[in-house]
Amino acid sequence: MVITKHDVVLAFCEGRVDGREDTGNIDIVLRRSGDRGNTWQDLLVIYDDKDATCHNPCPIYLPDKNRVVMVMNKSYGNSKILVTYSDNEGQTWSTPRDITNTVRPAGVGRYTQGPCHGIVKQLEPNKGRLVVAGYHKANDEGAEFYANAMYSDDNGETWHHGGTVPTPKTNEASVCELSDGSLLMSIRMESDDEADRYRGHSISYDGGITWTSAQLMKDLPDPGCQGSIYTYSYGGGENGKNVLLTCNPAWQARRLHNTLRASFDDGATWSKGFDYTGEEVGGYCDIAAFSDGEIAVLSEYGYLNQGGIIFRKFQLNDVK
Secondary structure: OEEOOOOOEEEEEEEEOOOOOOOOOEEEEEEEEOOOOOOOOOOEEEEOOOOOEEEEEEEEEEOOOOEEEEEEEEOOOOOEEEEEEEOOOOOOOOOOEEOHHHHOOOOEEEEEEOOOOOEEOOOOOOOOOEEEEEEEEEOOOOOOEEEEEEEEOOOOOOOEEEEEOOOOOEEEEEEEEOOOOOEEEEEEEOOOOHHHOEEEEEEEOOOOOOOOOOEEEEEEEOOOOOOEEEEEEEEEOHHHOEEEEEEEEOOOOOOEOEEEEEEOOOOOOOOOOEEOOOOOEOOOEEEEEOOOOOEEEEEEEOOHHHOEEEEEEEOHHHHO
């Protein structure tokens, strides 16, 4: 999800034509709202490649150009990475370009970004760089997943593989910017031991080229699910640090209790937050904010075929 400078909400997801499975005939789809999510326009199909599995939309909003760049994926296994863009707040989109050969490292089969928004760096180093987090796995039998980042220094025209988090069993990821210009990646960690299931955090001090080993965040329980992290404000926190938001299912056993939290110290500690799903099934989610500071969350909600997607709005005081 992204929100433009005109407060137009663009909510993306996978359009699973044949059912709820991760593979099959899946399109990338969008719904737009021009009134802060109170009403929604009809579904738009951004990318449909016949019966192919198109997945993991990763929108990046460029406010200076009022452009939305979309990184997305096609197929699993030997996956493809595609890029498209819109200059009219999601109403029409360019023909997708295949950038797989410029970003996927040698020996890697599955190379998948998101699903979550990407960012435009607002601070040095590498101010203006577009960064999207994801994960990959080598072709070798028994290979583990590793979280990664890719980046563009020309507004999404050309893309490069950044760095890999040097911790195995790191999976779907999202990224935000800290007050010193470094990047914080929030990562889905895979663990068979329920007691060790937490979000993982990794830092890059060079714009996404290298990353620290993932650190388990003991105040961010997680069942092993996608989550979102977002720079809510530059400054405004403790000692001028950035205010961050994060959202994920905050229960180690199942995807329940999706919780939106705030950090006022660049992600070192997190608030108790607001549990907006309770005992109902939650899941994948994303965060954005309107021009007046109101927070928006897009989230899975409900069990299997009875579930859907919800859009909720909050004030910062709700999640302190």
